[in-house]
Amino acid sequence: MTLPTNFLSAIKLLIPENRLFTDPMTTLAYGTDASFYRLVPQLVIRVESEQEVVAVLKEAHKTQVAVTFRAAGTSLSGQASTDSVLVVLGDHWNGKDIRNDGLQIRLQPGVIGAQANKWLLPYGQKIGPDPASIDTCKIGGILANNASGMCCGTAQNSYSTIRDIRVVLADGTVLDTEQADSVEAFKQSHGELLERLAHLGQEVRANTTLADKIRHKYRLKNTTGLSINALVDYDDPIDILKHIMVGSEGILGFISAVTYNTVPEHPYKASAFIVFPDIETCCKAVPILKQQPVSAVELLDRRSLRSVENKPGLPEWVKTLSDNACALLIESRAASASLLSEQLKQIMASIQPFPMEQKIDFTQNPNEYGKLWAIRKGTFPAVGGVRKMGTSVIIEDVTFPIERLAEAANRLIELFEKHHYDEAILFGHALDGNLHFVFTQDFNNPEQVARYSAFMNDVTQLVAVDFGGALKAEHGTGRNMAPFVELEWGADAWQLMWDIKKLFDPKHILSPDVVLSKNKELHLQNLKPLPEADELVDRCMECGFCEPVCPAKDLTLSPRQRIVIWRDIQAKKRAGQNVDQLMEQYQYYGIDTCAATGLCSMRCPLEINTGALVKKLRAEAANHPKMANWLVNHFATGFKGVRFTLAVAAKGQAVLGTPMMENITHGLRKLTGNRLPRWSSAMPKAAKPLRFVPPATDNRPRVVYFTTCVSRMMGPAVRDFDQVPLVEKTKQLLVKAGYQVVLPEWVNSLCCGQPFDSKGYPEQALQKENELIGVLMETTRQGQDPVYIDTSSCSLHLIEAVKKRGVNLNVYDSVDFIHQFLLEKLDFHPLDENIALHITCSSRHLAENQAFIDIVRNCTTKQVVIPEDIYCCGFAGDKGFNTPELNAHSLRHLKEEVKHCKQGVSNSRTCEVGLSEHSGIDYRSIVYLLDSVTKEKKFSVPDTALQSWSLN
Numbered sequence: 001m002t003l004p005t006n007f008l009s010a011i012k013l014l015i016p017e018n019r020l021f022t023d024p025m026t027t028l029a030y031g032t033d034a035s036f037y038r039l040v041p042q043l044v045i046r047v048e049s050e051q052e053v054v055a056v057l058k059e060a061h062k063t064q065v066a067v068t069f070r071a072a073g074t075s076l077s078g079q080a081s082t083d084s085v086l087v088v089l090g091d092h093w094n095g096k097d098i099r100n101d102g103l104q105i106r107l108q109p110g111v112i113g114a115q116a117n118k119w120l121l122p123y124g125q126k127i128g129p130d131p132a133s134i135d136t137c138k139i140g141g142i143l144a145n146n147a148s149g150m151c152c153g154t155a156q157n158s159y160s161t162i163r164d165i166r167v168v169l170a171d172g173t174v175l176d177t178e179q180a181d182s183v184e185a186f187k188q189s190h191g192e193l194l195e196r197l198a199h200l201g202q203e204v205r206a207n208t209t210l211a212d213k214i215r216h217k218y219r220l221k222n223t224t225g226l227s228i229n230a231l232v233d234y235d236d237p238i239d240i241l242k243h244i245m246v247g248s249e250g251i252l253g254f255i256s257a258v259t260y261n262t263v264p265e266h267p268y269k270a271s272a273f274i275v276f277p278d279i280e281t282c283c284k285a286v287p288i289l290k291q292q293p294v295s296a297v298e299l300l301d302r303r304s305l306r307s308v309e310n311k312p313g314l315p316e317w318v319k320t321l322s323d324n325a326c327a328l329l330i331e332s333r334a335a336s337a338s339l340l341s342e343q344l345k346q347i348m349a350s351i352q353p354f355p356m357e358q359k360i361d362f363t364q365n366p367n368e369y370g371k372l373w374a375i376r377k378g379t380f381p382a383v384g385g386v387r388k389m390g391t392s393v394i395i396e397d398v399t400f401p402i403e404r405l406a407e408a409a410n411r412l413i414e415l416f417e418k419h420h421y422d423e424a425i426l427f428g429h430a431l432d433g434n435l436h437f438v439f440t441q442d443f444n445n446p447e448q449v450a451r452y453s454a455f456m457n458d459v460t461q462l463v464a465v466d467f468g469g470a471l472k473a474e475h476g477t478g479r480n481m482a483p484f485v486e487l488e489w490g491a492d493a494w495q496l497m498w499d500i501k502k503l504f505d506p507k508h509i510l511s512p513d514v515v516l517s518k519n520k521e522l523h524l525q526n527l528k529p530l531p532e533a534d535e536l537v538d539r540c541m542e543c544g545f546c547e548p549v550c551p552a553k554d555l556t557l558s559p560r561q562r563i564v565i566w567r568d569i570q571a572k573k574r575a576g577q578n579v580d581q582l583m584e585q586y587q588y589y590g591i592d593t594c595a596a597t598g599l600c601s602m603r604c605p606l607e608i609n610t611g612a613l614v615k616k617l618r619a620e621a622a623n624h625p626k627m628a629n630w631l632v633n634h635f636a637t638g639f640k641g642v643r644f645t646l647a648v649a650a651k652g653q654a655v656l657g658t659p660m661m662e663n664i665t666h667g668l669r670k671l672t673g674n675r676l677p678r679w680s681s682a683m684p685k686a687a688k689p690l691r692f693v694p695p696a697t698d699n700r701p702r703v704v705y706f707t708t709c710v711s712r713m714m715g716p717a718v719r720d721f722d723q724v725p726l727v728e729k730t731k732q733l734l735v736k737a738g739y740q741v742v743l744p745e746w747v748n749s750l751c752c753g754q755p756f757d758s759k760g761y762p763e764q765a766l767q768k769e770n771e772l773i774g775v776l777m778e779t780t781r782q783g784q785d786p787v788y789i790d791t792s793s794c795s796l797h798l799i800e801a802v803k804k805r806g807v808n809l810n811v812y813d814s815v816d817f818i819h820q821f822l823l824e825k826l827d828f829h830p831l832d833e834n835i836a837l838h839i840t841c842s843s844r845h846l847a848e849n850q851a852f853i854d855i856v857r858n859c860t861t862k863q864v865v866i867p868e869d870i871y872c873c874g875f876a877g878d879k880g881f882n883t884p885e886l887n888a889h890s891l892r893h894l895k896e897e898v899k900h901c902k903q904g905v906s907n908s909r910t911c912e913v914g915l916s917e918h919s920g921i922d923y924r925s926i927v928y929l930l931d932s933v934t935k936e937k938k939f940s941v942p943d944t945a946l947q948s949w950s951l952n
Contacts (some may be wrong), residue, residue: 003085003290007063011045014055019046025585028568029561030088033073033080034543036443037479038528041068041086042852044726046554048090050168050256052582056087057254060173061511069250071109071138073544075120075145076395077248077478079514081526087254089140091892093933094869095257100124104163106259109140112548115868117265125262126155131474132377135603136545143258146247146334146346148222149150150296150376151331153432154221156263157474159229159246166257170505177242178259194237196503199497201231201240210492217489220399221432223247224477225485225515226497244500249476250511253505268332268340269295271369273360274351275327281415283325283406283554285354286430289330290402292350293343297430298329298376298703305725307382317358323714324355329376331369332362340364359569364783376922379427380438381605384541385421387440389532391543395438398463398752402433408467412437415462419455445528453524456484464488467641468618531571536613537563539606546600547612551874551890556589559600560608565590566613591617593886595876596758597841618760632768635709636748642713646686649679653718677881682916684714684909687725692746700740703817704779705730706772706798707743708791709751710909716924717916722932726909726925730790730814733931737825744779754797758877759816769801776809783808790815792842792907793877799846801942814907815843818930823858826934834863836897836904838915838923842874855926856905859933867897875914905929 011020021044028477030044047053060067068082071089080086092770093110100762102123107116113134117126129142130149140148140434148157164178173189176182187194205211211232218229230243244251261724276282279301289297302325309318332347333342344362363369400408409426412435416424421439428435442448463469464487471481471488486494494516501508501516513522532538541700544561557565565586572579596611596618622628631638658681665679690712695702707727715725722729734741744750750772753765776787786808789795795813802809812820856864874880874890891914898904904923906912915923 003065004063007059007065008043010059010063011043011056014059015045015047015052015606019048020044021046023585025565025582025589027086027566029557030070030086031081032528032542032561032564033070033078034076034476034541035078035081035480035717036394036441036528037078037081037526039081039083039526041082042084044086044088046088046090048092048784050166050174053087053168053192053254053256054172054174056085057168057170060085061171061507064507064509066512066812068510068514069140069144069254071140071144072112072133072136072547074133074137075478075637076397076475077472077480079145079476079478079511080141081479082511083526084442089138090766093140095887098314099142099259100454102262104259104261107139108257109138109255110171111135111139112869113139113142118868121265122263123262124267126265127260128152128161128263129158130156132380133543133545136543136548139257139258143246143255144249146227146474147476148221148474150298150429153429154218158258158260159227159243160263161263162242162246162258163261164259165242165255166587167252168256169511170253170507174256175241176257177238183238192239193503197237197240197244197500198235200499201235201237204228204231204272204496205307206234210496213490213493216468219637220470221400221429221434221473222399224472224481224488225493226252226500227494228496228500231496232389247476249515251501251515251895252510266295266335268337268364269331269333269369270330270337270340270344270362270364271329271360271372272344272348273327273329273372274356275321275325275358277322277355277357278324278560279326279409280406281354282328282410283430285328285351285599286405287402288350289328289347290349290431293332293334294330294347294431295333296329296331299409299426299428299430299435300327300329300376301413301426302326303423304379304382307386307425308318308375308378311375311378313368313375315360321357329372331373332363347911376427378605379425380436381541383423383425383438383440385539385606387539388442389538390444390530391440391442392528392530393438393442395401395436395475396459397434397436397473398459399473400433400435400463401469404467405430405433405435405724408427408433408462408469409435411462411466412459412863415458418458419451421455429473432473433469443529449527456523460484460487477515477693479513479517480523482513482515483520483522484515506732506864513854528686529567529571531567531574533563533567533570534613534616536612536616537566540608541604545603545605546608548869548892549599549603549871551595551872551876551886552593555886555889556593559604559608562590562594562607562610564763590614591621592883593879595841595870595872595874595879595886597876599841599844599872599932602844615758615760618758619762620760622760625764626762628756628759628764632756635751635768635791639709639713639748640689643686643689646684646714649683650685650718653681653683674882677878678884680884680913680917681719684715684717684913686726687711687713687715690727690743693743694725695740695742698740699736702742702785703734703739704742704744704776704785704787705734706750706752706776706787706789706794707747708789708794709755710794711790712748714909714913717913717922720922720924721922722928726790726927729925729931730788730927733822733927733934734788736934736936737822738929738936740847742779742785744775748774750775752794752798752801754794755877757797771800772798773805773807773809776811777807780809786812786817786821788812790814790907790927791909792846792848796845797907812895813843813846813848814925814927815848815852815855816846818855818926819848822930823855825937826856826930826952827937829933829935830859830861832861833903834865834901835929836865836901836919836921836923838870838904838906838911839866840906840908840911844871859929865901866896867894870894870897873911873914875908875911877910879912880914888918891915894919 066084097106424439601609753769756765
């Protein structure tokens with residue numbers, strides 16, 4: 001059914017046009033979540049305030065238009081899918097208010113769960129819910145799904161830790177339960193609703209059979225249906241409302257803020273990995289462990305162990321375990337080291353009577369127990385990584401009474417065998433009787449859909465009827481379990497949920513068919529296709545874990561959305577449809593605005609690099625091979641032209657002044673259809689070319705300094721207070737630390753190849769790469785001397801190239817070299833000011849985060865400020881000049897984040913240009929800061945040290 005014209009007209013007056021999306025590409029992109037359902041919204045609205053939500057809901061209520069809400073889109077059960085109106089959160093939902101020394105925290109729904117925990121860490125607290133997707137999912141989704149995880153159980157989930165809530169109801173009314181005037185106003189306007197809630201509570205508590213059933217069901221982890229336990233746990237209607245909103249998945253209202261009671265984050269923890277000979281023994285140990293001071297007990301059956309047995313961190317003996325083996329990953333936490341030690345002894349003593357096939361004893365080493373937990377978290381993607389292309393990965397989430405866990409687990413395995421899900425694995429949060437099972441499903445033909453239907457019928461009967469368990473423990477009911485809510489709860493409780501739905505949403509406009517549905521075939525409809533598109537991305541499960549680190553997210557497309565649209569384009573091509581218009585749109589949205597840094601691969605459970613796909617598409621479309629070939633062979637000449645352009649621009653700025661220069665260049669860029677690169681006040685001046693001088697011979701250790709093409713091209717900006725070029729500043733620092741600095745001969749002609757690779761010219765990139773490696777081998781005396789590189793992206797490219805070829809070259813990025821070799825050789829006199837730090841994408845790939853922080857901490861007595869949610873600056877080589885909106889979008893919050901800093905540091909000259917422009921402070925290489933706060937230590941510098949090479 002199409003949306004009413006009067007609704008669309010009203011919405012266009014309420015919401016700016018640039019936040020309304022109706023085109024096929026964007027609605028498909030936003031309409032895709034982590035579930036295996038595909039519904040394409042007719043309209044996507046990106047809202048930026050509660051007032052906008054109120055206005056949208058009032059119009060939807062008036063015109064009876066269905067509305068669905070979405071936060072991060074990591075939900076697995078289809079609760080964030082719609083073919084009507086999808087409301088997604090924009091930028092301005094990240095508010096926080098930490099109260100009472102961290103014992104409470106007020107959060108808006110756009111805050112990522114892990115970010116809330118970072119804010120609380122200094123107080124020794126955290127939020128209770130701990131879903132596996134906490135690095136990506138947002139508070140709105142965590143609360144709306146009553147999501148939990150490995151440690152929180154039922155005692156620390158949102159239902160148990162919520163203090164207050166602010167909601168917008170279907171008619172646009174706002175209630176904030178922590179504000180007395182809001183509560184009083186609500187009692188006046190919605191007294192009948194509150195009276196009815198109170199009456200429902202009385203009826204339920206009087207019905208002892210139903211009340212006892214509810215209490216029993218919620219002793220288990222349970223998110224099937226609505227949180228009707230609120231009706232037996234509370235008698236005040238405001239308390240009932242507050243708690244019934246938890247886990248309501250958007251069908252009762254929009255949650256615009258929540259206040260949590262936080263829980264302790266104990267600093268001491270340890271993990272052990274115990275393998276039992278069979279699943280019965282394993283499950284019988286669980287009730288014993290539940291009585292011990294454990295924070296988590298994760299079960300992994302033999303199939304799940306087999307899926308990850310080649311992962312680093314597990315010993316070789318895992319491959320030799322018996323066919324029926326089953327493991328428990330156990331964690332214990334404590335407030336002190338001594339208490340933890342006592343707990344570990346107590347835990348191991350409690351399970352000593354059980355036969356064990358193998359074990360890894362408790363370890364308190366973060367690296368070691370981190371590897372163990374990475375194994376557990378790798379089980380889900382392990383299945384996804386080996387699935388047949390075109391199939392979906394499905395993860396189901398059920399709860400059994402813990403005393404019957406062994407029997408239930410074996411019955412589940414029998415169902416896998418009965419329905420021929422041979423790849424299915426079983427794991428889960430054993431303390432709560434909460435088991436996840438993962439399998440792959442082909443939805444491309446009726447026979448396979450029928451197999452899935454038969455399997456689901458058997459599973460739901462087994463869980464809900466035979467064992468009296470919960471069909472959903474923590475992933476939310478969504479669309480895929482909505483048809484089975486009545487089976488689990490019975491007619492009385494099911495009708496009670498419908499009564500509540502009608503009370504809050506009488507026109508049934510909020511997320512229809514989510515949680516509650518009378519369509520018994522709903523879970524078999526609108527199944528998502530996953531057509532093959534490219535081997536680089538075909539394994540993508542569309543989970544969305546990649547999205548928080550993408551600089552283009554909400555400007556154009558995120559990595560997940562790029563893959564979704566590319567899949568759609570390839571499917572349409574195979575179907576013989578014309579995709580010219582779609583490809584034209586995708587060129588900008590999917591290709592031109594991708595930074596292609598590969599940060600997405602670091603968040604992806606399957607390490608999929610969407611940037612690699614984009615580079616491949618650029619290579620296929622690259623149409624200037626002659627120019628690329630010329631530049632490869634005349635590199636020094638080409639860069640003379642770039643230096644000349646930078647010199648002219650700097651002269652123009654000096655003569656015309658910054659405001660006029662900006663106006664003129666902006667106008668010229670507009671006249672050329674944005675083909676002229678953008679100029680900004682942070683644009684660097686031309687760097688002077690380097691002149692090679694043979695190195696002096698002395699006894700100091702040698703370091704070969706490969707100064708990258710961007711550093712040889714770009715000097716300081718006109719406004720920089722330190723006008724010494726980076727290459728000279730680096731040389732000063734290295735000499736100060738006691739090194740003899742050697743510059744490769746013909747350095748002005750050298751390039752690592754990274755710029756060519758990024759532009760889609762891999763052959764030319766390889767040619768420059770080969771040339772550089774050859775020169776460096778000679779200059780380093782066949783690898784005797786280390787190589788220092790001053791730009792992180794070039795460091796990463798060359799380090800990977802050297803590793804791939806097995807060449808004997810010790811290549812270091814500037815941060816790694818400084819951290820390993822310079823800190824102890826310098827005398828520090830730190831500044832008394834905050835320093836802003838931007839860790840580049842390449843530094844993140846090189847795992848230099850902590851090293852970078854350590855270096856800056858040595859340079860200041862105050863704070864190292866790392867802006868939140870800025871992972872990639874979006875400058876991406878030259879995109880800051882040619883696609884500046886990407887850089888501007890990524891850094892749109894930077895100025896506010898660094899307002900208490902006087903300077904910033906990084907390790908990429910181009911990134912520093914964009915950072916300086918959008919922050920209001922100067923960002924420079926870490927070398928400048930380090931040189932300014934250090935002096936020589938314990939040795940003198942020979943007079944010849946500064947003569948080995950020079951600037952013209």
